Amino acid sequence: MNIFDELTWRGLVHQVSDAEGLRKYLDAPGQAMYCGFDPTAESLHIGNLVPLLSLVRMLRAGHKPIFLLGGATGLIGDPSGKDKERELSNQAAVQARAERIRAQMEAFVERNTGQKPRVMNNYDWVKDMSAIELLRDVGKHFTVNWMLAKDSVKGRIEREETGISYTEFSYMILQGYDFYHLCKEYGCRLQIGGGDQWGNITAGTELIRKKAAGDAYALTFPLITTASGKKFGKSEKGAIFMSPALTSPYAFYQFWINTEDADVVKFLKYFTFLTQEDIAALEAEVARAPQERAAQKALAAQSTIMVHGEEELAKVLAATDALFGKGDLRALDHGTLAAALESAPAKDYAFAALPDLPQILVDLNLCPSKGQARKDIQAGAVSLNGDKVSDAARALTEDDFLGEVNATHGAFVVLRKGKKNYGLVRLG
């Protein structure tokens, strides 16, 4: 199947500049295409997953994608989809983040294709460009009239309180130049990006048309939404990052397993390499026995393998089983339980100085205040080693601690608020 048709089937094609032309372009193997990632955070997050995966799909289809780090554009700030001007980041910080993301991309691509990706940084070709070059050789090809018509700019001009600085206004020119540069140097004629990138991408196709007298293609992905209207990619604790240091593999897996039925098939298409047949089978499962959640399990497993690997998935599954299995926490193997709760918040106390239960819940960040903790206990939201606590004044006793104090993992009490929030009380 032509990769363009595959992307279409997956629902990943939102806008294309020339569908037939692009389809032909992608027919021959070894074509170049790129997508940029501005280093605005320490790690990629799942909002970056669609473009990242799309480049990987290209690689698997025999093409030569370029993974572009926005070391230069990250210094300017993309106005697309932002209703106010952004703080400029410190230059050293941007380059440091870019390097971190480079390592992350390389690991990701190698895990999923066995190949080393071509990762580039636009800082390398933008840093030595002079103001005169930029204004004469690039700027001359853009009329302000045309730039003002872009959504990213128009939206900001209408907001008189915030406006838009000349810096961010120029962002599309830099991004356009990237595309031109990659086209000239590597024959790259396709840029892909999120739904808000259309304006920036077409700045590039425009520049290529005028300077290189050739065609280039633009393709954007749809904005990812959930059926119930929640923002995709955010949990209570914020963005879901790909770095295990920022979002534990357990939390990552949990995010996917909680996908609504109404979204799960769409997400399987977006976020996994599963084939049309596999996904059709899972779709039938959702219809037949939704309570089994076969599709959610497949989605969570696939994406966890993709980002964290098979080994991490095995650990996560063991943890999930321990915490959501029906078993008595006391009957569980202590080591398994300890491993399952590895990423849960923990707090050490001296036994003699154990505070009251509401205070412990606050210390573990399970409740925002002691008052709220008492209310939660009254509402039956808190459990201790799996048993509901109904008395806020209940004190912890030695019997509550699971495991031997001198065992490998130490003794602890498992507290839970709601269905999914765990915390550990340890002696120390």
Add this chain to the structure above:
RNA sequence: GGUGGGGUUCCCGAGUGGCCAAAGGGAACAGACUGUAAAUCUGUCGGCGUCAGCCUUCGGAGGUUCAAAUCCUCCCCCCACCA
């Protein structure tokens, strides 16, 4: 610069002297149901608490009053129209 309208608890928004920690909605959290789903229903939703109450909050600073989100003075900011 002039005139008018505003700034309320996470967000929107009611409240024009005591019955105001402040209506209503949203978000969030929890409970029930179920499937670690959605929808629905219920509860909570400034902090502390021995649950009596205490403390902090209505753009900022003062003032009037037994009592102020509400009245007065000055200041800051936003919006609309005029210049």
